[in-house]
Amino acid sequence: MWNAYEHLEKAKVRGAGAQKLLTNIISLIRFALKQTNELVPFDLNVDEKFKAWISRQEDLGREFTPQQIEWLTMIKNHIATSLDISIDVFELMPFYERGGLVKARQLFGDDLEKVLDELNGELI
Numbered sequence: 001m002w003n004a005y006e007h008l009e010k011a012k013v014r015g016a017g018a019q020k021l022l023t024n025i026i027s028l029i030r031f032a033l034k035q036t037n038e039l040v041p042f043d044l045n046v047d048e049k050f051k052a053w054i055s056r057q058e059d060l061g062r063e064f065t066p067q068q069i070e071w072l073t074m075i076k077n078h079i080a081t082s083l084d085i086s087i088d089v090f091e092l093m094p095f096y097e098r099g100g101l102v103k104a105r106q107l108f109g110d111d112l113e114k115v116l117d118e119l120n121g122e123l124i
Contacts (some may be wrong), residue, residue: 009039023083026124043080046123050076053122068107071098075116079123085116 023042031039054072057064064072074094078085090101099106108115 023081026083046076046080049123050119053119065107071095071104071107072115072119074098075119076123079119083124084120087113087116 027036027040027042027045030036050072054064054069075085078089082089087101089095090104095101095104104112
C-alpha cells in the first residue's frame, strides 16, 4: 500500500515506509483518512514530535541531564516500534540492562509516570 501511495502521490510521501515497521500502518491510515497531508514513516514522525517535545520542555525551563536524554531517547524508540510505553517495559531490554525501573525512578523521580504519559500522548 505504501508503494502505491508513493507511486500515485510521490510529492506527499516521505521515506520508504513499506519495508520498515508494522507501526507504519498508523501512518497509512492517517494519510488514507486525510488526517495528515503527507505520508511519513511512523518512526520519523515520532522522532520529529520527540524533538519538538524536548524543545518545548527546554522553553519551559526544564533541563535534562545527558543520562536522562539517553533514557528519553530509549523511551522514544520504544514508542516508535510499539505504539506506547508503560512502567512494565523497564523490565525489558534495553532498559533492564541499564538499571531498569530502579534506574528510571532514580533519574526521573516522582515525574516518571508523568513523563511516560506525556510522551505517550505527544508522540503517538
